[in-house]
Amino acid sequence: MIERDNLYLGGCLCGDIRYELKGPSLFEAQCCCKDCQKATGTGHTTIVGIHTSQLVISGSPSEYTNYGESGGTVTRHFCGKCAGRLYTSGSLPGEMIMVQAGSLDNPNAVEPTEVIYHKDAVNWDHFNPEIPTYELYAPFSDDTKAAMDKD
Numbered sequence: 001m002i003e004r005d006n007l008y009l010g011g012c013l014c015g016d017i018r019y020e021l022k023g024p025s026l027f028e029a030q031c032c033c034k035d036c037q038k039a040t041g042t043g044h045t046t047i048v049g050i051h052t053s054q055l056v057i058s059g060s061p062s063e064y065t066n067y068g069e070s071g072g073t074v075t076r077h078f079c080g081k082c083a084g085r086l087y088t089s090g091s092l093p094g095e096m097i098m099v100q101a102g103s104l105d106n107p108n109a110v111e112p113t114e115v116i117y118h119k120d121a122v123n124w125d126h127f128n129p130e131i132p133t134y135e136l137y138a139p140f141s142d143d144t145k146a147a148m149d150k151d
């Protein structure tokens with residue numbers, strides 16, 4: 001798990017964009033939604049939810065924005081040179097962002113505790129049977145709600 005007060009380093013494939021992520025995570029999840037499949041070219045993406053204030057970026061990520069299933073805008077931030085995915089932000093909820101777990105220098109620090117948007121999962125993708133699986137997503141915890149509210 002991404003622990004409270006610990007600092008984690010990460011960045012894109014070519015190294016033009018680097019970041020520091022301060023724990024703790026609000027959630028760590030496997031997302032199977034169709035947009036994550038298209039955006040990554042894989043069966044699912046592994047995301048670390050944090051408050052926007054917990055991420056410090058050096059470099060200038062490129063952005064792509066579309067509308068998510070929830071109706072709000074979703075913006076994916078990535079390196080314009082190597083196309084490495086970094087994090088996702090959105091209008092719903094605005095103060096929370098989701099970092100791509102694979103962009104961390106030590107991705108093993110992440111331990112996904114849930115599978116979300118499982119309704120879109122492809123039949124060749126497999127998940128830890130010991131963690132909860134949601135057809136859409138789990139209700140937000142009180143901690144997550146509190147973090148989304150503060151700015």
Ligand SMILES: [Zn+2]
Nearest residue numbers: 012014079082
């Ligand atoms: Zn890059």
Ligand SMILES: [Zn+2]
Nearest residue numbers: 031032033036
């Ligand atoms: Zn997704």
